[in-house]
Amino acid sequence: MHKGKITIHDISKELGIDSSTVSRALNNSPRVSKKTKEKISAKAKELGYQRNSLASKLRTNKTHTIGVIIPRISRHFFASAIAGIEETAYDAGYDVIICQSLDSYEREQKLIETLLANRVDGIIISISMETTNYNHLDRYKANGFPMIFFDRPCETEKNTNVIIDDFQASFEVTEHLIFNGYKNIVHFSGPQTNLLYQNRCKGYKAALKKHKYPIRKEYIIESKLMEEDGIENAKKALNLPNVDAIYSANDMAAISAMQYLKSQNIKIPEQIAFAGFSNEPVSAVIEPSLTTVNQPSFEMGKVATNILFDQLNNNTRENKTTILEPTLIIRNSSSKTNNN
Missing domain, CATH: 3.40.50.2300 (Response regulator)
Incomplete structure (x- = not known):
């Protein structure tokens, strides 16, 4: 019986395989054969091994997490937009942190700081009704992170908006x-x-x-x-x-x-x-x-997330407004x- 957290070295010892090979296999490296990968994966599962995703994220300098700030999750529009965001993010292997500003400027400022501290790779935001000063958003963007505005547009420099007409x-x-x-x-x-x-x-x-x-x-x-x-x-x-x-x-x-x-x-x-x-x-x-x-709230969420990933993957930040069609x-x- 193993006591404490199972490590790569435990798997290595059990199988008599070098720990560096175990590490490569668990990271799906092409340098390890399919047969060996399957053997290592089965043993990892048997022993209850869990990857230290935080260490992995810190090594790559990416958390594969995005932040979403909305005024109120109770509104059907925002709940539907979140569904579009989460579906798109999940398909891309990203986690989503959802926050509510409750239409408060002060709360929105604190949420930006929290997401920055949590090292999210980018933010999708619908700004609060009280927001007229954008310094807290500019500080986040100044760190090189992409930010996509949806539903409520923001007219400061180099902003990407996804809105309706x-x-x-x-x-x-x-x-x-x-x-x-x-x-x-x-x-x-x-x-x-x-x-x-x-x-x-x-x-x-x-x-x-x-x-x-x-x-x-x-x-x-x-x-x-x-x-x-x-x-x-x-x-x-x-x-x-x-x-x-x-x-x-x-x-x-x-x-x-x-x-x-x-x-x-x-x-x-x-x-x-x-x-x-x-x-x-x-x-x-x-x-x-x-x-x-x-x-089209669900579509708006999907479009905003795809644009965010496009900016993350291509390391671009552009002034762009995407307008979706509403229906009376x-x-x-x-x-x-x-x-x-």
Whole structure:
């Protein structure tokens, strides 16, 4: 019986094979015959040998681990993107460390430091709503590590972004409401310090402008678009004159606003129509079902990971933006006849 951790030398002693040959075999070296490899592998398994992956990683200066920072794992969009990231990373032999910033700048800073300390080979990140200063990200990139931004783009130097066309998607949602006869459309916007929400707000304004509708500042209500914000925004919208539609830059705020208005006996969409953004699963099953924008989140995760590996393998860092196509999903919340 062996006591303690099994080493290469234990396998070597058992088989009467030189320890350097055992090491080469376990590292799948072409210098060792298939028959010998199989013999050594079987003995290693029998003895319960485990490779010291940390020592191996330190020797190669690669950990074969990537870090992922997202605002919230509870959001279907981010959970689906992580599935795409993990599938791609697993196929490439990489582990994934997943972190949540909870949309906090301070927490995001600490997570970058943690991932740097854990020597991850690269980071895929969707920045927090509070992030307006990018020094912590630049410090990480200055160490030579690749960083890919997804969903929420970052416009500092030499950045790689994987996003959807937020402007166009937002334009199409607003125009859909206009085509359905709605004239006084309130927009629940995310923080205008964030490029993603800037683009969605610009799309909303562009659709109004195209159809010669006035752009009214009081009809743009800015918040973090959490559940409680949806309720507060709905109360504000009710105090505005003639509001007949609400377009929210995410589904969460749209759904809580809809529930609040229904509690006030306001009929949706007959009195106030709704549209959201991100196609959370609940948006299809609430009553009425919510018109929204579907983002190819799983594909976005895969694309971002493949770009990261491409940069790792070719040692390149480039300024590149990949834009994926979103889809407008029209449901009952935006139809005056409520029979779409």
